[in-house]
Amino acid sequence: MMEKMIFGRYIPGDSFVHRLDPRSKLIFVFAFIIVVFIANNTITYGLLLAFTLFIILMSRIRLYFLINGLKPVLILLVFTFLIHIIFNREGNIVFEWGFFKVYEQGIRQGIYISIRFVVLVFVTSILTLTTSPISITDGIEVLLNPLKKIKLPVHELALMMSIALRFIPTLMDETDKIMKAQMARGSDLSAGPLKDRIKAVVPLLVPLFVSAFKRAEDLATAMEVRGYRGGEGRTRYRKLKWDWRDSTSLVVLVALSALLIYLRT
Amino acid sequence: MDIKLQQVSFAYSMGTPFEKRALFDVDLMIPSKTYQAIIGHTGSGKSTILQHFNGLLKPSEGEVHIGDRVIVAGKKAKELKPIRQKVGIVFQFPEHQLFEETVLKDIMFGPMNFGVSEEEAKKRARELISLVGLPDSVLEKSPFDLSGGQMRRVAIAGVLALQPEVIVLDEPTAGLDPRGQREIMDMFYQLHKEQGLTTILVTHSMEDAAKYADNLAIMHEGRCVLTGTPREIFADGKTLESYRLELPRIIKFQQKIENLIGKKLSKICLTEEELALEIASSVRRESDEQ
Numbered sequence: 184m185m186e187k188m189i190f191g192r193y194i195p196g197d198s199f200v201h202r203l204d205p206r207s208k209l210i211f212v213f214a215f216i217i218v219v220f221i222a223n224n225t226i227t228y229g230l231l232l233a234f235t236l237f238i239i240l241m242s243r244i245r246l247y248f249l250i251n252g253l254k255p256v257l258i259l260l261v262f263t264f265l266i267h268i269i270f271n272r273e274g275n276i277v278f279e280w281g282f283f284k285v286y287e288q289g290i291r292q293g294i295y296i297s298i299r300f301v302v303l304v305f306v307t308s309i310l311t312l313t314t315s316p317i318s319i320t321d322g323i324e325v326l327l328n329p330l331k332k333i334k335l336p337v338h339e340l341a342l343m344m345s346i347a348l349r350f351i352p353t354l355m356d357e358t359d360k361i362m363k364a365q366m367a368r369g370s371d372l373s374a375g376p377l378k379d380r381i382k383a384v385v386p387l388l389v390p391l392f393v394s395a396f397k398r399a400e401d402l403a404t405a406m407e408v409r410g411y412r413g414g415e416g417r418t419r420y421r422k423l424k425w426d427w428r429d430s431t432s433l434v435v436l437v438a439l440s441a442l443l444i445y446l447r448t
Numbered sequence: 449m450d451i452k453l454q455q456v457s458f459a460y461s462m463g464t465p466f467e468k469r470a471l472f473d474v475d476l477m478i479p480s481k482t483y484q485a486i487i488g489h490t491g492s493g494k495s496t497i498l499q500h501f502n503g504l505l506k507p508s509e510g511e512v513h514i515g516d517r518v519i520v521a522g523k524k525a526k527e528l529k530p531i532r533q534k535v536g537i538v539f540q541f542p543e544h545q546l547f548e549e550t551v552l553k554d555i556m557f558g559p560m561n562f563g564v565s566e567e568e569a570k571k572r573a574r575e576l577i578s579l580v581g582l583p584d585s586v587l588e589k590s591p592f593d594l595s596g597g598q599m600r601r602v603a604i605a606g607v608l609a610l611q612p613e614v615i616v617l618d619e620p621t622a623g624l625d626p627r628g629q630r631e632i633m634d635m636f637y638q639l640h641k642e643q644g645l646t647t648i649l650v651t652h653s654m655e656d657a658a659k660y661a662d663n664l665a666i667m668h669e670g671r672c673v674l675t676g677t678p679r680e681i682f683a684d685g686k687t688l689e690s691y692r693l694e695l696p697r698i699i700k701f702q703q704k705i706e707n708l709i710g711k712k713l714s715k716i717c718l719t720e721e722e723l724a725l726e727i728a729s730s731v732r733r734e735s736d737e738q
Binding site: 245247248360361363364365366367368369370371385386389390393394 | 544545
């Protein structure tokens with residue numbers, strides 16, 4: 184059941200997007216999240232959508248993964264769309280059924296918000312799908328480096344993040360194993376009244392916590408044995424390289440936002 | 449209770465781009481009350497196959513017969529719980545499944561899930577704790593205060609407490625010291641004989657397979673490539689080698705002796721005792737002839 188989770192997974196490849204430096208990808212995505220809010224009419228939203236499709240093409244990610252990434256937020260998407268349909272009362276009435284009136288602006292805003300949502304989910308999914316978790320943390324560490332001046336433990340934060348990411352699959356496997364072992368002893372997580380199901384979580388969580396703590400201890404020992412002593416003077420095995428692709432993608436983003444500002448009403 | 453696999457295939461993450469096939473057209477018949485060993489190299493599909501024996505995994509293709517229940521690929525199987533009471537699985541490193549405050553409660557967990565009364569479950573726990581070779585005083589301790597080997601024994605008792613008709617063992621002695629390994633394997637063999645259990649041992653130890661099993665099945669890259677009695681299978685070391693498996697030490701030893709004395713013994717011996725007797729009788733025959 185765990186194996187079906189696609190969201191947040193990294194798919195190796197060597198497309199243009201895959202080869203971008205994680206720093207430029209991170210900057211791009213964060214800037215893009217803001218740029219998305221510039222759009223406010225049909226042309227600008229259309230442009231955003233077209234641009235996102237262009238990124239998808241460049242990343243050569245199969246649409247399957249992106250659609251799957253959309254599934255967890257689908258309820259939210261439908262909900263916001265409906266809210267707009269029901270409560271927005273501007274423009275002409277398009278459709279009337281007793282009390283229930285649907286206005287032109289309602290549909291329009293509903294579609295805009297949905298596009299905004301889909302575009303944001305797609306672009307952030309592409310970031311995680313095309314960048315290995317290790318590169319992402321490397322990128323974040325470098326980007327946050329200036330904050331060291333205000334005594335933010337940047338290296339430690341990045342380390343914590345990469346360790347957490349590293350152990351997600353391990354813990355998933357572990358959960359699966361323990362779940363099966365307890366199911367073999369007759370515990371049932373998927374049937375019976377809610378009270379029983381909550382009770383059935385205990386035999387799963389206790390062993391999981393025990394092994395997680397054990398693992399953490401082992402990891403700490405292993406790191407100390409190999410002489411780990413924090414980020415001070417630490418050199419890197421993976422060097423980040425900024426090349427023409429990275430500059431180009433940021434220039435394209437600036438151009439896009441200029442165009443959006445020009446076209447918005 | 450017979451267990452029968454018919455043309456069973458299994459793929460993880462079916463229908464996603466991560467689909468990974470683990471079993472291909474496996475046919476396997478395990479008659480009631482036999483001791484079946486399933487042997488294979490790492491990644492051969494042994495651990496996947498054992499999860500089919502109590503419906504934890506459902507085949508992607510084919511059928512699994514467990515007693516009179518049939519699990520067919522593609523159909524929803526309801527009420528798998530009764531099967532899980534009859535087929536107990538001791539997973540690899542079973543000590544990871546312990547969770548209760550006391551050993552007693554942990555052993556009682558299984559039976560009470562299947563509706564056994566508290567008194568009966570307690571009674572079973574008391575019987576089993578000595579069967580697995582631990583003192584009664586352990587019952588009131590927290591399982592997390594025990595040593596690794598003791599935890600393993602408690603976990604095994606927790607599965608035996610279900611009183612299954614079939615017991616599936618996945619590398620039950622991995623990581624134990626040699627004496628603990630022998631004790632646990634001997635205990636399972638004794639249970640197998642005394643209570644008429646069907647025992648399925650998943651292992652890569654050829655020695656254990658040779659010593660205890662009635663039938664062997666060799667797995668290789670998701671296929672069941674060879675089945676037969678230990679003597680049939682160990683007669684052909686070349687084939688085994690092609691599946692990246694070795695003959696048991698005792699049989700290699702027998703071959704060395706045969707090379708040394710320049711003649712074949714009358715049969716393949718599976719244990720030290722058997723080989724010693726065989727050599728002795730061979731020597732006696734020789735001196736009789738002279």
